[in-house]
Structure formats: C-alpha cells, structure tokens
Amino acid sequence: MAVMIGVDPHKGSHTAVAVGADERQLGRLRVRASAGQAQQLAEWAAAWPERTWAVEGASGLGHLLAQQLVAAGERVLDVQPKLAARVRLLAAGDTNKTDPNDARSVAVAALRSAGCREVRADDHTAVLQVWSKRHRDLARLRNQVACRLHAVLCELVPGGVRKEITAAYAARFLEEALPSGAVMLARWELASDFLEDLRRIDAQLSQVKKKLAATVKASGTTLTEVFGVGPVIAGIVLGEVEDVSRFRDRDRFAAYTGTAPVEVSSGNRKVHRLSRRGNRRLNHAVHMAAITQIRHPHSEGRGYYDKKLAEGKTPKEALRALKRRISDALFRRLRADARRAAASAPQVTGPGGQMGNDTDASAAGSHPEHQLFGAATPGPEPTLRPAPSARPKKPSSRTSKKMP
Numbered sequence: 208m209a210v211m212i213g214v215d216p217h218k219g220s221h222t223a224v225a226v227g228a229d230e231r232q233l234g235r236l237r238v239r240a241s242a243g244q245a246q247q248l249a250e251w252a253a254a255w256p257e258r259t260w261a262v263e264g265a266s267g268l269g270h271l272l273a274q275q276l277v278a279a280g281e282r283v284l285d286v287q288p289k290l291a292a293r294v295r296l297l298a299a300g301d302t303n304k305t306d307p308n309d310a311r312s313v314a315v316a317a318l319r320s321a322g323c324r325e326v327r328a329d330d331h332t333a334v335l336q337v338w339s340k341r342h343r344d345l346a347r348l349r350n351q352v353a354c355r356l357h358a359v360l361c362e363l364v365p366g367g368v369r370k371e372i373t374a375a376y377a378a379r380f381l382e383e384a385l386p387s388g389a390v391m392l393a394r395w396e397l398a399s400d401f402l403e404d405l406r407r408i409d410a411q412l413s414q415v416k417k418k419l420a421a422t423v424k425a426s427g428t429t430l431t432e433v434f435g436v437g438p439v440i441a442g443i444v445l446g447e448v449e450d451v452s453r454f455r456d457r458d459r460f461a462a463y464t465g466t467a468p469v470e471v472s473s474g475n476r477k478v479h480r481l482s483r484r485g486n487r488r489l490n491h492a493v494h495m496a497a498i499t500q501i502r503h504p505h506s507e508g509r510g511y512y513d514k515k516l517a518e519g520k521t522p523k524e525a526l527r528a529l530k531r532r533i534s535d536a537l538f539r540r541l542r543a544d545a546r547r548a549a550a551s552a553p554q555v556t557g558p559g560g561q562m563g564n565d566t567d568a569s570a571a572g573s574h575p576e577h578q579l580f581g582a583a584t585p586g587p588e589p590t591l592r593p594a595p596s597a598r599p600k601k602p603s604s605r606t607s608k609k610m611p
Contacts, residue, residue: 210255213286213314214248214262215306216269222306223248225255226314235307245275261286261317263309265326273326283326290316290323324453334422335446342415342439343488349408356401362394374406427548429540433533434506435499443492444537451541457534465490466534468527481527490530493537497529508533 210233212225221244224235233255238247252258258281265273265285276283291312295304298312317323353372360368360377363384370376381402386395420438423431423445430441454460461467465485471478500508508529515525 210252210258211314211318212252212255212258212260213291213310213312213317214260214269214272215309215313216262216264216272217306218268220306221248221269221272222310223251224307224310224314225252225258226311226318228318230315230318232311235310237306244272245279248276249279249281258282259284259317261313261323262326263288263291263313274329277326277328284317284323285326286313286317286320286323290320294319327450331422331426332446332449335419335426335442338415338419338422339439339442339446342412342419342442345408345412345415349405349412352401352404352408356398356405359394359398359401363391363398372405374402374409377402377405428544430537430544433496433536433540434503434508435496435533436537440492440496443488444541447486447489447492448541451538451545454538457538460538461531461534463489464493464530464534464537466493466527466531493530493533496533497526500529500533501526 209228210225211227212223215222218240220237220239222235222237225233227233234251236248236251238244260273260276260281260283262269262273262276262283263286264270265283273283273285291309294312294316295308356377357368357372360372360380363386364380368376368380377398381395381398384395386392416439419442423438423441426445428441428445430436430444431438436444448463451460454463458467462482463485465482465487467482467485468479469482469484471480497508500506501512503509511532512525512529515528516522520528
C-alpha cells in the first residue's frame with residue numbers, strides 16, 4: 208500500500224504522520240532532533256515499503272532531515288508551508304495547530320498537489336546558495352548599520368549628511384567633529400562604534416564576493432555574459448534554479464521568476480498586472496540586472512527600454528518588459544549550459560568512480576581547489592567579465608535584436 212508520510216520539522220523535534228491514499232491516518236511518531244533522527248524514522252516507517260516522505264520546508268528548517276532521508280535511499284518531497292496551511296484551513300475536522308495536525312496536513316498536501324518538488328542530494332548549487340544567502344544577510348546588515356550611523360551623524364553635524372554613507376566618508380566627518388560635553392562625546396563614540404562595524408561588514412562582503420566569483424567561475428556558466436549579470440546575481444540564479452530541466456519552457460521559467468504578467472479578468476474586461484508570485488529572490492536578481500542595463504546607455508537592454516517608452520509604455524511597464532526579456536535570456540543560457548554539461552559528462556570521470564559523479568567533490572568545500580565543478584581555477588578575480596580584447600564581435604543585424 209502506498210503511504211505518504213508528512214513531517215513537521217522543528218529545531219528540537221520532528222513529528223511524522225503516515226496517511227494512506229484515502230488520507231486516513233495510519234500512524235504517527237515524534238522523535239527528538241539528534242544524530243539518529245533519520246534512522247529512527249526509517250525504522251518506524253519500515254512497515255510501509257511503498258512510502259514517500261513529505262517534509263515541510265525541505266529547503267529551510269527541514270533541510271538536514273530531508274538530506275539524511277535522501278542519503279538513506281528514501282524518496283522525499285518538498286512541501287511549501289503555504290500548501291499545508293491551506294489544507295489545515297479547509298479541513299472539515301480538527302484544525303487546531305498542533306505538530307501532529309501540521310504533519311498530517313503536509314502529507315495530505317503532498318497527496319493532492321502534483322507540483323511538489325522532489326528533494327535531491329546536495330550538489331554544487333548548495334554551495335552557491337550558502338554564499339548567496341551570506342551575501343544577502345551581510346548586505347541587509349550593512350544597510351542597517353549605515354542607517355544607524357547616518358542617524359547619529361545627523362545629531363553630530365549641523366544639517367546632517369546628505370550623501371550616501373561610506374566608511375571613508377563617515378571617517379572624515381568624525382575626524383572633523385569636535386564633541387563638546389558628555390552627550391556629544393557619547394554620540395561621537397557611538398558613531399565610532401558604528402563605523403568600525405561598517406568597516407568589518409565591508410571586509411566580510413568583499414570576501415564573500417570573492418568566494419562567489421570563484422565558485423561561479425568554476426561552474427563554467429555563461430550567465431555572466433548577459434550584460435548586468437555579475438557573480439552575485441549569477442550565484443543567486445544558479446542557486447535558486449538548481450535544475451533548469453524542471454521548467455518546460457521559458458514561460459514557466461518566467462512565472463517562477465515573477466516576470467510573467469498575471470491576467471485579471473472580469474466579464475469582458477481583461478487586463479494584466481504585475482505578478483507577485485514566483486521566487487522573490489530570483490525576481491530581485493532579474494530586477495537588479497535590468498536596472499544595471501538601464502543605467503548604461505550603450506547596452507541593448509537600455510535600447511529595448513527606450514523602444515518601449517517610445518511605444519507609449521510607462522517607465523514601470525517598460526521595466527517589466529525588460530525584466531521578462533532578461534528572464535528569457537537567462538533561461539536560454541541555463542538550457543545551453545545544461546546541454547553542454549550533459550554532452551561533456553561521458554568524457555569526465557568523477558571522483559566517485561562513475562561518469563560525471565562529483566558528489567564527493569561537491570561536499571569538500573567551496574574553494575575551487577577542492578575541485579567543486581571539475582578542474583581547479585586558481586586566482587579568482589573580482590569580476591568575471593572578459594577583457595575588452597577577448598569580447599566577441601558584434602553580432603549581425605539579424606541576431607542583434609536578441610539579447611545574449
């Protein structure tokens with residue numbers, strides 16, 4: 208009998224509930240988060256040979272447990288928390304939010320939904336996800352510290368500081384400021400502390416960018432050939448997309464990036480509005496690439512943006528059209544990279560003894576010397592853009608309309 212086992216993961220414990228095809232509960236188990244958590248769950252579920260695990264948030268809090276189950280040979284599905292919440296909301300019976308009810312809702316959501324992603328063993332994309340998330344967290348922290356430093360400087364300097372705060376700019380202000388009195392001295396010392404924090408975060412951001420640049424370069428991707436896509440944006444795209452083959456066409460990919468407009472219809476009136484769906488981190492990466500293209504008048508993206516404005520589009524509508532164009536360009540690059548990797552796989556023997564198997568190498572670390580994606584790439588550069596002399600020639604008029 209086919210059984211779906213829903214798991215509600217937590218930091219201290221995990222609750223599993225098994226349900227049949229009729230959605231009736233067959234059993235449940237609660238285990239403490241420990242080194243033997245996956246083994247305990249597997250021994251309990253041995254009574255159902257035809258089983259599938261559904262872990263809520265397998266890319267978040269339930270990531271470790273999901274990876275342990277996959278390593279044990281189990282089939283695991285990733286269930287988004289909103290799907291389980293809808294099942295719990297629409298349930299006709301007990302809807303109290305408890306761990307067993309949550310686990311059962313996860314199992315029912317996996318039975319009803321055909322769009323749950325199957326969890327795979329971590330590979331090189333996990334490294335990109337780690338450093339992309341670290342970069343995102345540091346960028347947010349830097350913005351927070353810069354805002355607090357800006358606020359303190361406004362209390363020290365008459366008229367405040369109108370320019371964007373940088374460590375060097377703030378240091379000059381503090382050198383010129385002459386605090387008088389206990390209150391002003393306390394504010395000057397607080398601003399000095401914020402300045403040290405800002406310098407430390409800037410140094411950490413620089414190191415993370417170098418690691419991202421090295422990891423993206425070692426992956427052999429061509430995403431960085433798209434104007435406006437640097438190592439940070441490429442790392443976000445590769446980490447969030449993971450496997451491009453799960454998208455049937457560019458329209459599905461655009462829906463995932465949130466660049467496909469959503470139809471809003473009522474009667475004979477049909478309009479399209481901005482989509483709030485999809486992966487918001489991926490949407491932000493596409494947005495930053497679009498802004499970069501618009502800021503450079505010589506880019507093809509800026510030409511396309513101006514063309515849309517000339518057609519009567521508003522700046523926001525032109526920006527949305529450019530974002531969709533960039534999404535299609537990224538999809539083409541990802542598909543081409545996947546085909547090239549598949550074609551070269553039979554000629555490469557991975558460290559695991561099988562053709563193209565790089566599982567052991569991917570777990571080694573994030574530096575290219577660990578052979579994450581194949582041959583090591585010494586001397587990571589801050590930028591991955593080719594030198595001016597090495598850039599390809601301008602395409603013909605027939606292909607110049609297409610984005611690279």
